[in-house]
Amino acid sequence: MITGAFAMVKCLEKEGVRVAFGYPGAAICPFYDALIDSNIHHVLVRTEQNAAHAASGYARISGGVGVCITTSGPGATNLLTGIASAYMDSIPLVVITGQVRSDLLGRDVFQEVDITGAAEPFTKHSYLVKKAENLPRIFKEAFHIAATGRPGPVLIDVPIDVQKASISEFDYGKPVDIIGYKPSVQGHSLQIKKAIQAIHSSKQPVLCAGGGVFSANACNQLKEFIEKCNIPVICTMMGIGVLPTEHPLNMGMLGSHGCVAANKAIRDADLVILAGARVGDRAVASPGQVASRAKVIHIDIDPAEIGKNMPAHIPIVGDLKKVLDEFIKSCEWKAPDEWVDRVTDRKQRYSRVEIPPVEGYVEPKSFMRTLSLKMNKDAIICADVGQNQIWSANYCAIDNGRFLTSGGLGTMGYSIPCAVGAKIAAPERRVCAVCGDGSFQMSMMELATIRQENIGVKIIIMCNTRLGMVRELQDMHFGCRHCGVYLEGSPDFVSLAGAYGIVARSVSSNEEAESAIDEMLASDSPYLLVCNVSPDYSSL
Amino acid sequence: MKYTISVLVENHAGVLSKVSGLFSRRGFNIDSLAVGVTEDASISRMTIVVEGDEYVVEQIEKQLNKLIPVIKVKTLVPGETIARTLSLIKVSAVTGQREDIMRISELMGARIVDVTRSTLTLEFSDTAERTETLETLLRPYGIKEIVRTGIIALEKGANVTRSTKKS
Numbered sequence: 001m002i003t004g005a006f007a008m009v010k011c012l013e014k015e016g017v018r019v020a021f022g023y024p025g026a027a028i029c030p031f032y033d034a035l036i037d038s039n040i041h042h043v044l045v046r047t048e049q050n051a052a053h054a055a056s057g058y059a060r061i062s063g064g065v066g067v068c069i070t071t072s073g074p075g076a077t078n079l080l081t082g083i084a085s086a087y088m089d090s091i092p093l094v095v096i097t098g099q100v101r102s103d104l105l106g107r108d109v110f111q112e113v114d115i116t117g118a119a120e121p122f123t124k125h126s127y128l129v130k131k132a133e134n135l136p137r138i139f140k141e142a143f144h145i146a147a148t149g150r151p152g153p154v155l156i157d158v159p160i161d162v163q164k165a166s167i168s169e170f171d172y173g174k175p176v177d178i179i180g181y182k183p184s185v186q187g188h189s190l191q192i193k194k195a196i197q198a199i200h201s202s203k204q205p206v207l208c209a210g211g212g213v214f215s216a217n218a219c220n221q222l223k224e225f226i227e228k229c230n231i232p233v234i235c236t237m238m239g240i241g242v243l244p245t246e247h248p249l250n251m252g253m254l255g256s257h258g259c260v261a262a263n264k265a266i267r268d269a270d271l272v273i274l275a276g277a278r279v280g281d282r283a284v285a286s287p288g289q290v291a292s293r294a295k296v297i298h299i300d301i302d303p304a305e306i307g308k309n310m311p312a313h314i315p316i317v318g319d320l321k322k323v324l325d326e327f328i329k330s331c332e333w334k335a336p337d338e339w340v341d342r343v344t345d346r347k348q349r350y351s352r353v354e355i356p357p358v359e360g361y362v363e364p365k366s367f368m369r370t371l372s373l374k375m376n377k378d379a380i381i382c383a384d385v386g387q388n389q390i391w392s393a394n395y396c397a398i399d400n401g402r403f404l405t406s407g408g409l410g411t412m413g414y415s416i417p418c419a420v421g422a423k424i425a426a427p428e429r430r431v432c433a434v435c436g437d438g439s440f441q442m443s444m445m446e447l448a449t450i451r452q453e454n455i456g457v458k459i460i461i462m463c464n465t466r467l468g469m470v471r472e473l474q475d476m477h478f479g480c481r482h483c484g485v486y487l488e489g490s491p492d493f494v495s496l497a498g499a500y501g502i503v504a505r506s507v508s509s510n511e512e513a514e515s516a517i518d519e520m521l522a523s524d525s526p527y528l529l530v531c532n533v534s535p536d537y538s539s540l
Numbered sequence: 541m542k543y544t545i546s547v548l549v550e551n552h553a554g555v556l557s558k559v560s561g562l563f564s565r566r567g568f569n570i571d572s573l574a575v576g577v578t579e580d581a582s583i584s585r586m587t588i589v590v591e592g593d594e595y596v597v598e599q600i601e602k603q604l605n606k607l608i609p610v611i612k613v614k615t616l617v618p619g620e621t622i623a624r625t626l627s628l629i630k631v632s633a634v635t636g637q638r639e640d641i642m643r644i645s646e647l648m649g650a651r652i653v654d655v656t657r658s659t660l661t662l663e664f665s666d667t668a669e670r671t672e673t674l675e676t677l678l679r680p681y682g683i684k685e686i687v688r689t690g691i692i693a694l695e696k697g698a699n700v701t702r703s704t705k706k707s
Contacts, residue, residue, distance in 0.1 A: 116554070117557070120557070120558060120561055121561065121565050124608075125608045128554070145608060178608060179550070179611050180549075180550060180607070180608055180609055180610050180611040181608050302606070303602050303605070304599070304602035304603055304605070304606055307595075307598065308599065308602075
């Protein structure tokens with residue numbers, strides 16, 4: 001006989017979970033009690049939302065499923081933004097919440113909330129566990145659903161009486177069998193044949209890579225395929241890093257905040273291969289136009305993405321890695337050099353002109369470049385949301401490291417907890433969060449987590465005392481009428497870091513910044529670097 | 541245009557709210573929805589009538605298929621489908637009108653299931669169009685109450701929408 005809570009911990013162990021991010025409370029106490037006897041390392045975040053973000057960073061770097069745990073009611077509702085962020089970026093999470101006693105459900109008792117109902121629109125699946133003996137089956141299904149097909153967050157809500165109840169048998173061996181869930185991984189061979197014909201008859205092909213390339217763990221296949229066929233690559237924000245920034249065929253990020261070369265490449269292409277990209281509105285504003293000029297091959301594991309945003313001539317539903325393997329096997333063809341030269345030439349011509357530094361300020365774009373070049377090749381950069389995200393996305397050189405950001409939901413405050421999760425997943429790698437003074441203040445409580453875990457997360461604040469991106473919108477579309485965008489009243493970030501015992505420095509020129517980066521990277525301790533940036537610098 | 545979609549789902553609590561939530565958040569309009577268990581008690585069939593174009597119906601099918609408890613989705617072809625709605629209609633039937641109403645009922649193939657001194661209640665199972673006709677015919681006598689189920693539908697012929705693997 002074991003308790004439900006003990007069974008939950010055992011399920012996590014069976015799934016190979018080593019780290020869980022969470023915040024306890026009354027309704028999850030039996031689980032936390034059972035956790036004491038386990039080797040699973042619990043990371044106490046400082047607000048529940050960041051448990052989900054940290055689990056997301058952990059999942060993206062470890063390649064496994066991220067796990068987070070909170071209590072019922074407010075603990076659960078605080079998770080919502082984190083769950084939604086993971087859902088939009090297709091990050092595999094198993095989210096465990098405590099719940100009030102099942103016989104009290106629906107009576108609005110203390111800390112009761114219908115969390116499966118609230119999270120329904122942005123979970124891949126959810127469970128409200130009614131019987132303790134179902135826990136092993138549900139946990140096994142949850143991990144399976146989260147990690148397979150198009151990954152995403154799965155929520156398990158466990159009433160406290162279910163955690164306390166005894167179960168006679170713990171059987172985790174039964175294979176998962178969900179009648180309504182059989183994701184297709186093997187691309188349809190006829191469609192693949194059609195795609196290869198289309199590639200062979202194209203003159204100006206371009207491949208657009210999205211976050212799905214990482215989900216499918218297909219970076220190597222992608223590189224091999226485009227090198228073999230000489231196809232230029234553009235990427236969405238979620239796809240940054242699928243190819244090294246300096247790769248000759250990498251044309252950069254497309255979209256409203258992307259670069260000219262990438263946008264012109266997709267405009268002029270006669271064949272567009274969408275690989276694990278859903279081409280949201282920020283990536284392609286008028287997808288109908290692209291599809292009217294070019295033949296579109298869309299490869300995605302989620303059939304619902306195909307034809308949703310952009311009409312596809314040749315849809316291929318399947319695992320990108322397998323499909324690209326087929327492409328590599330069957331494509332005996334190279335894109336004409338004239339096309340590649342034209343695209344590459346634009347990349348050089350339109351690579352943005354460096355803005356002359358303003359006295360007393362750090363110039364953010366060259367700073368980003370310097371920072372990323374000084375970091376190890378496998379470094380992980382976590383960008384927040386706002387101007388800092390666009391600067392990082394366009395100017396960080398990523399080699400075989402990663403660029404992590406909240407691409408779909410655009411959640412401010414994501415970078416620091418994401419960096420915490422990433423660093424715990426890969427302690428040997430350099431991890432750096434880049435945020436603005438706005439987004440930093442949404443997650444600065446996590447300095448305590450960094451301290452408590454003693455992990456060497458590096459934090460850069462691009463400090464311009466503005467919500468820079470909103471201010472930019474107000475400049476452009478609202479006649480420079482500013483409202484609610486001045487961040488006066490912010491603390492002295494260096495003293496704040498000092499209060500947490502974290503080394504920090506504030507810099508106001510690129511030369512100063514460079515020496516600070518060297519100091520920051522000299523050891524693997526946490527470090528906070530405040531870059532004073534002119535409020536006048538634009539995102540692009 | 542109206543489309544009739546037949547959906548086999550696992551017969552669990554909460555599945556209906558997952559399906560209806562999907563329709564509202566993605567902006568799909570439900571005309572009618574009917575749910576009931578199938579020959580296999582662990583599986584329910586939902587018959588959903590929606591208003592939309594081909595793009596919308598394709599999206600609905602794909603999004604429904606993404607829900608884990610959804611086993612099979614099939615858009616039924618008009619003309620190759622038997623579709624029925626069940627109605628209960630309470631009509632005012634004062635002396636002198638009763639005979640007329642009974643004749644209409646007989647003519648249309650409705651059944652009288654309840655009688656009082658002042659009302660008749662008719663049960664009618666037929667297509668949506670014939671139900672409209674019956675209502676029009678009864679309206680002059682004073683319809684007191686109507687309840688109609690959503691449309692339920694099956695394919696004509698020997699074909700079966702099976703609850704095997706989702707494609």
